[in-house]
Amino acid sequence: MVPTRPRSADPARLRAVNLRTAAILFTIALVFFAGIIVSHYLGGVAAGMSVLGIAVVLYLVIAIGRNVGSGK
Amino acid sequence: MSSTPHTIAPGEHALDHGYAHHPGGIIRWITTTNHKDIGTMYLWFSFTMFIVGGLMAMTIRAELFKPGLQIVNPEFFNSLTTLHGLIMIFGALMPGAVGFANWMIPMQIGAPDMAFARMNNWSFWLLPPAALLLILSLFVPGGAAAGGWTLYPPLTVQAGMGMDLTIFAIHIMGASSIMGSINIITTILNLRAPGMTLMKMPMLCWAWLITAYLLLAVMPVLAGAVTMLLTDRHFGTSFFNAAGGGDPVLFQHVFWFFGHPEVYIIILPAFGIISEIIPTFSRKPLFGYASMVYALSAIAILSFLVWSHHMFTTGLPTAGILFFMYATMLIAVPTGVKVFNWLATMWKGAISLEAPMLFAIGFLFLFTVGGFTGLVLAIQPIDVQFQDTYYVVAHFHYVMVAGTLFAFFGGIYYWIPKWTGHMYDEKLAKIHFWLSFIFFNITFFPMHFLGLAGMPRRIPDYAQQFADWNMIVSIGAFGFGLSNLVFLYVVVKCIRGGEKAPAKPWEGGSTLEWTLPSPAPYHTFETPPVVQ
Numbered sequence: 001m002v003p004t005r006p007r008s009a010d011p012a013r014l015r016a017v018n019l020r021t022a023a024i025l026f027t028i029a030l031v032f033f034a035g036i037i038v039s040h041y042l043g044g045v046a047a048g049m050s051v052l053g054i055a056v057v058l059y060l061v062i063a064i065g066r067n068v069g070s071g072k
Numbered sequence: 073m074s075s076t077p078h079t080i081a082p083g084e085h086a087l088d089h090g091y092a093h094h095p096g097g098i099i100r101w102i103t104t105t106n107h108k109d110i111g112t113m114y115l116w117f118s119f120t121m122f123i124v125g126g127l128m129a130m131t132i133r134a135e136l137f138k139p140g141l142q143i144v145n146p147e148f149f150n151s152l153t154t155l156h157g158l159i160m161i162f163g164a165l166m167p168g169a170v171g172f173a174n175w176m177i178p179m180q181i182g183a184p185d186m187a188f189a190r191m192n193n194w195s196f197w198l199l200p201p202a203a204l205l206l207i208l209s210l211f212v213p214g215g216a217a218a219g220g221w222t223l224y225p226p227l228t229v230q231a232g233m234g235m236d237l238t239i240f241a242i243h244i245m246g247a248s249s250i251m252g253s254i255n256i257i258t259t260i261l262n263l264r265a266p267g268m269t270l271m272k273m274p275m276l277c278w279a280w281l282i283t284a285y286l287l288l289a290v291m292p293v294l295a296g297a298v299t300m301l302l303t304d305r306h307f308g309t310s311f312f313n314a315a316g317g318g319d320p321v322l323f324q325h326v327f328w329f330f331g332h333p334e335v336y337i338i339i340l341p342a343f344g345i346i347s348e349i350i351p352t353f354s355r356k357p358l359f360g361y362a363s364m365v366y367a368l369s370a371i372a373i374l375s376f377l378v379w380s381h382h383m384f385t386t387g388l389p390t391a392g393i394l395f396f397m398y399a400t401m402l403i404a405v406p407t408g409v410k411v412f413n414w415l416a417t418m419w420k421g422a423i424s425l426e427a428p429m430l431f432a433i434g435f436l437f438l439f440t441v442g443g444f445t446g447l448v449l450a451i452q453p454i455d456v457q458f459q460d461t462y463y464v465v466a467h468f469h470y471v472m473v474a475g476t477l478f479a480f481f482g483g484i485y486y487w488i489p490k491w492t493g494h495m496y497d498e499k500l501a502k503i504h505f506w507l508s509f510i511f512f513n514i515t516f517f518p519m520h521f522l523g524l525a526g527m528p529r530r531i532p533d534y535a536q537q538f539a540d541w542n543m544i545v546s547i548g549a550f551g552f553g554l555s556n557l558v559f560l561y562v563v564v565k566c567i568r569g570g571e572k573a574p575a576k577p578w579e580g581g582s583t584l585e586w587t588l589p590s591p592a593p594y595h596t597f598e599t600p601p602v603v604q
Contacts (some may be wrong), residue, residue, distance in 0.1 A: 002481050014263075017262050018187045018188065018258050021187075021257070021261055021262060021498070022187075022188065022254050022255075022258050022260045023253045025253070025257055025258070025288055026250075026254060028288055028289070029250050029254075029291070029292045030286050030289075030292070032289055032290075032292035032293055033228065033292035033293070033295050034296075035296075036292070036293050036296035036297065036300075036326060037296045037299060037300060038298060040311055040322070040326075042313075051104050
C-alpha cells in the first residue's frame with residue numbers, strides 16, 4: 001500500500017496540521033454541546049434551522065474571505 | 073506475528089535513555105509532557121479509583137450479606153451505589169483505557185509523543201480534582217448524589233449540594249476526555265511513521281481511533297445534559313423539571329444517547345488489547361484484520377442507534393420499541409464477527425498460556441456470556457420483566473468487569489516487561505487470574521438467579537427468599553476484592569526488580585514497540601521508523 005500522509009519532516013508544518021485537526025475536532029465537540037442545549041431550549045426544528053443557517057453563513061463568510069484574502 | 077499485517081524494517085531510532093535532564097521527584101510527575109509518564113499516571117490513577125470504587129462495592133456487599141439493615145443507612149447506601157458507578161466508569165475504566173492509549177499509541181505508530189504533549193498533561197491533571205469532588209460530595213450537607221449513576225431527574229433536581237459537586241466533577245472529567253480524544257485522533261492521523269497506513273495500524277490504535285471519535289461525539293452531550301440539570305436546579309429553567317412543564321423522560325433520552333456509546337467507549341479499547349494479545353500468544357496473525365476494523369466501525373455506528381433500549385419501560389411507541397429492539401440485536405453481528413475472528417486466530421495456533429493469554433481467554437468466555445445476556449435484555453417483553461433487577465447488574469458487570477477489566481489485566485501483564493524492563497512473576501500472575509476468574513463468577517453469576525427471581529437492584533434490604541444467593545455473592549465479592557492485592561503485589565514486585573526483560577519478551581509480538589529496548593527509553597522514535 002502507498003503510505004498515506006506520512007509524518008511531515010517540517011515541525012512548523014506538522015504543528016499547523018495538528019492545530020487544524022484539533023480545531024476541527026474541537027468544533028465538533030462544541031457543536032454537540034451547544035446543539036443539545038439549544039435544541040431543547042428552542043425546540044428541535046428551530047435549532048435545526050439555526051444550525052443550517054449558521055453553517056451556510058459561515059461557509060460563505062469563510063469562502064469569500066479566503067478569496068478576498070488571497071487577492072483573487 | 074501480531075495483529076498487523078506488516079513487517080518492520082530496522083530503522084535508526086533515536087534513543088535517548090537519559091532522564092537526567094528532567095526534573096525529579098513530584099515535580100517530574102506534575103510537569104511531565106512525556107506520554108510514557110502520563111500513561112503511567114493514568115494507570116495508577118485508574119487503579120487508585122478502582123480501589124476506592126471497590127471499597128464502596130465491598131461496603132454494599134457487606135450490607136447485603138444478610139437481610140435487614142446492619143452497616144449503613146438507606147440514604148448512604150444509595151449514595152454508595154451511585155458513586156460506585158460514577159467512580160468505576162469515569163475514574164477507573166476510562167482513565168485506565170487512556171493510560172494504555174498514552175503508553176502504546178505513540179510507540180505502536182512510531183511517533184515520538186502525543187501530538188499535543190502539554191494538553192496531554194492537562195488532560196490528566198484535571199482528573200484528580202474531579203475525583204476529589206466526587207468523593208468529597210459524601211461529606212457535604214445532604215450527602216452525595218443518590219439517584220444512581222444515570223442521574224435521572226426528578227431525584228437529581230431535588231438533591232442537595234452533593235449533586236452540584238457531581239455535576240461539576242462530570243464537567244471536568246468530560247473536558248479531560250474531550251482533550252484526550254482530540255489528542256489521540258490528531259496523533260494517529262498526523263504522526264504515523266512513513267509506511268504506516270491506516271490499514272497497517274495495530275488493532276489497539278484502530279480501537280482507540282474509533283473510541284476517540286465516539287468520545288468526541290457523546291461527552292459534549294452528557295456535558296450539555298448535566299448543564300441543563302444544573303440550570304434546572306439553580307437558574308429557574310424547566311428542561312427536566314416536571315413542576316415547571318419540563319419532561320424528566322427527556323433527560324433519559326439525552327443521557328442514554330451518551331450512555332450507550334459510553335459502554336462501547338469502555339469496551340472498544342479492551343477489544344484492541346485482546347486483539348494484540350491473542351495473535352501474539354497464538355503465534356499467528358490476527359484472522360480477518362480488515363473485517364475486525366469494519367466490525368469496530370459498525371459497532372461504533374450502531375451504538376448511536378440503540379439508546380432507547382435502556383428505556384423500554386418508559387412508554388415508547390410500538391414502532392420505537394421494535395426499531396430499538398432490532399437495532400440492538402443487530403450489534404450482535406459485528407460483535408460476533410470479532411469473537412469469531414479471535415477464535416479463528418487461536419485455531420491451530422501454537423498457543424501458550426501465559427497470564428496475558430489466560431486473561432484474554434477469560435475475557436472471551438465471560439464477555440460472550442455478558443453479550444448473550446445483553447441479547448436477552450434486548451427483547452423488550454423480557455426486558456420489562458428484568459428492568460432494574462439484579463439480572464441487569466449481572467449483565468453489565470460481565471461486560472464491564474470480565475470484559476474491560478480482564479482485558480486491562482491482560483494488557484498490563486503483556487506490556488509490563490516493556491514498561492518496566494523486568495519480567496513479572498508468572499506464577500503469581502496465573503494465581504491472580506484464577507482467583508479473579510473464580511471469584512468473579514461466584515460474585516456475578518448468581519446475580520442472574522437473583523434477578524430472575526425478581527430481586528430489585530439499588531436496595532439496602534431484601535426479602536428472606538434472596539438470602540442464600542446474596543450471602544454467596546458477598547463472599548465472592550470479598551474474594552474478588554482481595555485477589556487484587558495479588559495483582560498489586562505482582563506489579564510492585566515487577567517495578568522494583570526481577571528477571572531482565574528482553575526487547576521482545578513474547579516471540580509472537582511484531583508491532584513496533586517490540587523493536588525498542590526494554591524498558592522503553594524515555595524518548596522514542598524521534599527519527600521515524602520505516603514500516604514496509
